Amino acid sequence: MASITFQGNPLHTSGNLPAVGSKAPAFTLVNSKLEDVTLASYPGKKKVLNIVPSLDTPTCAASTRKFNEKAADLDNTVVLVISADLPFAQCRFCEVEGLKDVTALSTFRSTFSDDYGVTLMDTILSGLTARAIVIIDENDTVIYTQLVAELANEPDYDAALAAL
Numbered sequence: 001m002a003s004i005t006f007q008g009n010p011l012h013t014s015g016n017l018p019a020v021g022s023k024a025p026a027f028t029l030v031n032s033k034l035e036d037v038t039l040a041s042y043p044g045k046k047k048v049l050n051i052v053p054s055l056d057t058p059t060c061a062a063s064t065r066k067f068n069e070k071a072a073d074l075d076n077t078v079v080l081v082i083s084a085d086l087p088f089a090q091c092r093f094c095e096v097e098g099l100k101d102v103t104a105l106s107t108f109r110s111t112f113s114d115d116y117g118v119t120l121m122d123t124i125l126s127g128l129t130a131r132a133i134v135i136i137d138e139n140d141t142v143i144y145t146q147l148v149a150e151l152a153n154e155p156d157y158d159a160a161l162a163a164l
Contacts, residue, residue: 004130006123006151013130015117017145024136025115029082029105032091037105039140046077046164047136051118053128053151055085055093055104060131063154064093064102070161071101076138077164080105082112084128118147125151133160 002013018025024039024047031037039047050067052060064081071079079102083090090104107129113119118129133155135144144163148155 001121002117002130002147004147004149004151006125008150009123011123011125011151012121013117013147014114014119014121017117017132017134017147018142020142020145022142024134024140024142027110027112027115029080029110029112030087030108031103031105032087032094034087036109037103039136042078044076044138046074046138048074048077048079048160048164049082049116049132049134049136050079050102050155051082051116051129051132051134053120053125053131054083055081055090059152059154061093061097063131063157064099064104065097066154066157068097068099068102070157074161074164078103082107082129084108084113120151131155135160135163 067079081104084107087106131148133146137143
């Protein structure tokens, strides 16, 4: 269990992010066509997991836009924006925003949040995910993680991208 804050108030997650150097936990998430997408869906690619509570919030929307902007310049890398939003809402958000360089995936029907230790526990936002970045290399090894200490803050983009 990790401790973070939301608007300065303490809260906890269901666990801890996977350790740097460890094999990334397998996952199954849902895409905009309601199809299951797994870690194995991206063989030989680097994976940036931009984990956010909901695309309906300003900070989550900002980080998704920022990663979309940066993703266009990344070789052999996919940026996966993972939230508890329904796939329909994620698709609508990406279409309205014109985001084509990130892939939105939903934790709908998934144990991803618990498997990656990011489920928010003791807050009115319980069940959503904490804000985190996990970068996985071509061999599915975790090479970078950041659990954002204050849920309302954006992640450290420069540190995350430097890990690539």
